[in-house]
Amino acid sequence: MYSQALNTRDTSTDSSPEAIRFQARIDDEQRIEPNDWMPEAYRRTLIRQISQHAHSEIVGMLPEGNWITRAPSLRRKAALLAKVQDEGGHGLYLYSAAETLGVAREDLEDQLLSGRAKYSSIFNYPTLSWADIGTIGWLVDGAAIMNQIPLCRCSYGPYARAMIRVCREESFHQRQGYEIVLTLCRGTTEQKAMAQDALDRWWWPCLMMFGPPDTDSLHSDTSMRWKIKRFSNDGLRQKFVDATVPQGHFLGLTFPDPELRFDETEGHWQFGAIDWDEFRAVLSGNGPCNRERLEARRKAHDDGAWVREAALAHAAKQRKTA
């Protein structure tokens, strides 16, 4: 669903002929493929970004999965299950892309379960009402799409191809979310209050999804030069706000930001200050659900160990008798 902005230090002092050729290919908008020569830092940055993106998809199944058994109609139940399944699929495509860089999925999963790897901060917030499911589709997937469309042109071929597949499949996610919120806003007083409460809780965390402000980012230069990243955090965040605020107003909802106003001269919606302390706290493990999310993933992994062993043992027996 989303890859949070990275912190990559510029280590590319390499001026070898390969490095120069490599950069020239990137500048020429050519794709880099798995066996091609690439700087170690490029490989490391990609492994980190792609696996972090994959982890976000997998952990992201949990908050929405929380409502599959309580979806209020059979149509909503099927749509939500299909959406959460897509997230699992997207995690899988992304692990596949990362594996072309010479790491095993098991090692990446191990990094997640041991708490060494990061994933998007947004999934450490709880889903407290059905309106959260609509709001996640509308806002979180909306933010993800802003971030992911440029990744379809990422310089690394397998990542770009995985993202094309992800974006194609994800197009229904935001619409199903918005439809849920719209239905609530046209419903009873309680339903509308539910939608407003969800927006109040999710708005600021969604703005944080784009990562720290450009002034604080160590990384953008290298990632931009390598065309792993094509837009700055603040640029994407502004694009998201500009697209989303009118959608919220159409619903008759109020954004929880008294400073939100349209700047006629700039042509942008200006918003208040983001609480970066909260962002850092959640990212470092102190969000409302960090522990529960990782615990759920660890339990699934541990409970599944005997299943994976059984499948391997059976395959080994078959090979022996073959």
Added chain:
Amino acid sequence: MPPAPSRKERRRFPSFLRPMTTTSIAVEESPRIRTLLALADDALILGHRISEWTGHAPTLEEELAFANIALDLIGQARALYQATGQNEDELAYLRDPHRFRNALIAELPNGDFAFTIVRLFLVSVASDQFWRSAVQNDDPDIAAIAAKAQKETAYHVRHAADWLVRLGDGTAESHRRAQNALDALWPYTGDIVDRDAWLQAVAPVLARATLTQPAEGWMQPSGRDGRHTEHLGHLLAEMQILPRTYPGATW
């Protein structure tokens, strides 16, 4: 909001006996509707159980497999509810547990992966046989649903059988878990209509899985009369909470 009870009513009934409104519905069950509800409730309740695995399956690949199966079953349930001519959501969300017509085996909690696979296998073999014959059903609605469902269920059988063989003939632990699940689930297979045909399809897979087929002994009642296990009430309490809490709301 129901009108406040009159003074006379308040005198007549102590507060705990005062008539309350309910969101529950009852359905006039002709034999046709009864058949449709049994099929639909089986599919919905089992689909619901399988959907509970989402985010917790043993591998990422299996997350997707289970979700596909659950989506097939929920889709079948919707088509069958619609064939009754009544509102699918009212049938799913506003009937009390004793009005559900599903077999008990569908509502049992998932247990471990072995339990889920063994149940899916036992149920899917029966469904597969039913849907294949139902393609010729005199009821055009059932025949049309069968044409689609038989393809879905055929895959469920294959997926569950292939896993069952791997669990039964995998490690000592997986064998033990699969055998335990089989022994626990066997008494819930008593209401399978054409049991001979079913046994004929089940036995070779159990043999390949090196599992011991339980003896044909005592069987649980079917559940189709509305007497369920303790588990269905909890499942429905969770599933129905929103439509029950906000009567009349649109979602």
Added chain:
Amino acid sequence: MNTPLWEVFVRTRNGLAHKHAGSVHAADATMALQAARDVYTRRGEGLSLWVVPSNAIVASDPADRDMLFEPTGSKIYRHPTFYEVPDEVGHM
């Protein structure tokens, strides 16, 4: 031990050749095929599937690209536009 990796190739409805879609993990070929079905054909994309153990694929070395593929670039006489046919002759 890690579960083996398989490359997945899907032939889509339009009847073209099988095309690489991604990969799955599975203990054996049967389960790899089912995983490929469940992962890569969720929206009716497939008519046929191949799974190939990833370590069975032999790839050309990118460093050999010039040696392998440059020499054919200059052989323009392999292309139909190299030859002149008068317009009056019509399509050929």
